[in-house]
Amino acid sequence: MYVVAIDPRTLFTIVLMALATYATRTGGLWLSSRFDLSxxxxxxxxxxxxxxxxxxxxxxxxxxxxxxxxxxxxxxxxSLRTGSLPAAMVTGVGIVLALRALQANLx
Amino acid sequence: xxxxxxxxxxxxxxxxNIGETEGQISFTLxxxxxxxxxxxxxxxxxxxxxxVFGTLAGQAGLGAGEAVLMSALVFSGxxxxxxxxxxxxxxxxxxxxxxxxxxxxxxxxxxxxxxPVFSKLPRLKAYGSVFFMADxxxxxxxxxxxxxxxxxAFLVGGGLLMxxxxxxxxxxxxALRGVVEDPSRWGLDFAxxxxxxxxxxxxxxxxxxxxxxxxxAAVAVAAHQWLPGQWYILLGGLxxxxxxxxxxxx
Numbered sequence: 001m002y003v004v005a006i007d008p009r010t011l012f013t014i015v016l017m018a019l020a021t022y023a024t025r026t027g028g029l030w031l032s033s034r035f036d037l038s039x040x041x042x043x044x045x046x047x048x049x050x051x052x053x054x055x056x057x058x059x060x061x062x063x064x065x066x067x068x069x070x071x072x073x074x075x076x077x078x079s080l081r082t083g084s085l086p087a088a089m090v091t092g093v094g095i096v097l098a099l100r101a102l103q104a105n106l107x
Numbered sequence: 108x109x110x111x112x113x114x115x116x117x118x119x120x121x122x123x124n125i126g127e128t129e130g131q132i133s134f135t136l137x138x139x140x141x142x143x144x145x146x147x148x149x150x151x152x153x154x155x156x157x158x159v160f161g162t163l164a165g166q167a168g169l170g171a172g173e174a175v176l177m178s179a180l181v182f183s184g185x186x187x188x189x190x191x192x193x194x195x196x197x198x199x200x201x202x203x204x205x206x207x208x209x210x211x212x213x214x215x216x217x218x219x220x221x222x223p224v225f226s227k228l229p230r231l232k233a234y235g236s237v238f239f240m241a242d243x244x245x246x247x248x249x250x251x252x253x254x255x256x257x258x259x260a261f262l263v264g265g266g267l268l269m270x271x272x273x274x275x276x277x278x279x280x281x282a283l284r285g286v287v288e289d290p291s292r293w294g295l296d297f298a299x300x301x302x303x304x305x306x307x308x309x310x311x312x313x314x315x316x317x318x319x320x321x322x323x324a325a326v327a328v329a330a331h332q333w334l335p336g337q338w339y340i341l342l343g344g345l346x347x348x349x350x351x352x353x354x355x356x357x
Contacts, residue, residue: 005170005172006170006172006173006176007170007173009197009198009200010169010170010173010198011173011176012200013198013200013203013204014173014176014177014180014181015180016200016203016204016207017177017180017181017186017190017203017204017207018180018181020204020207020208020211021181021182021183021186021207021208021211021214022238023208023211024208024211024212024213024214024215024218025211025214025218025237025238025240026218026234026237027214027215027218027219028214028215028216028217028218028219028220028221028222029218029219029221029222029225029226029233029234029237031215031219031222032218032219032222032223032226033222033226040352040356043352043355044348044349044351044352045219045220045348046220046351047319047347047348047349047350047351047352048216048217048219048220048344048348049217049220049246049249049310050307050310050316050319050320050323050347050351051319051320051322051323051343051344051345051346051347051348051351052213052216052217052242052323052340052343052344052347052348053246053303053306053307053310054307054320054323054324054327054343054347055323055324055326055327055339055340055341055342055343055344055347056242056299056300056303056327056340057300057303057304057307058323058324058325058327058328058331058343059327059328059331059332059339060296060297060300061300061304062324062328063328063331063332068297068300071297071301072300072304075300075301075304075305076304076305076308078305079304079305079308079309080308083309085145085148085149085247085302085305085306086147086148088301088302088304088305088308089148089149089152089298089301089302089305090148091301092294092297092298092300092301092304093152093293093294093295093297093298093301094294096294096296096297097293097294100294
């Protein structure tokens, strides 16, 4: 049976979590509207997207193992060739799935 | 030209020629649909992750309704998975909220990058839009802006689709408890890695990227190894971006 009951303490916690997350989502917008950014800050903001994306993937790939490294190389090649996000994703997931299955059967 | 400078210039242009300049800042239904379309593969793999979240939430002691409520109000996979690890009776409310805040800190940086465009929108639209800012649709929106298009609704369209997928699959995960427990069995853990990698490939501009990205990767790996939770995203992002500016400064 599907449980819909909500405990007050849990509700309170979830609402505080929501406020904390929303504060971080609006924080960058709010700060930029209060302070005029210097050229240096602008140059810094420009470096953020790449650095964050690299940080998101680096542990998975570099600490994963040969399967992840191989799949990552394949994804880079496919996205350079096709420029297609779905193609890159299907390639990555497909190769990881296949190599893990292979690994499990060999070991 | 750096993205930030391009966005600033665009602001000035669009203020002067409302409705005419190519690439002016807009907020249209067409933009929202374009964002949603680009997010379809991401939303599909997001469903897999949401099923897992719904399942694990039950194991952690959250009711199915509570899990859906959390997905709808918090809408952050990273934060929600982290707090499941902290969920215990009695609830450590302060710890959970603090962890959520720490995991979310990267959003401050991400929001600041979008600010040159979003701060030009009416306040309600801007502050409503960023509720839907997640890693994936943010990254796609940056790509869109770099391509010269400035439709801010692109972020919301992608975000709304992800929101529906995330809350819907959390609900399904609660209903089908025990069906999906390990995303790595389906290779789903690699789906977002692949998407982010493809976006990184598109951001490559030449040798100037090598230093900041190497620093970001090294710091992220070290932080992932030695610090709990999601500090690695924020620390890697900060270290890499600072390295990039310092490099440019010399």
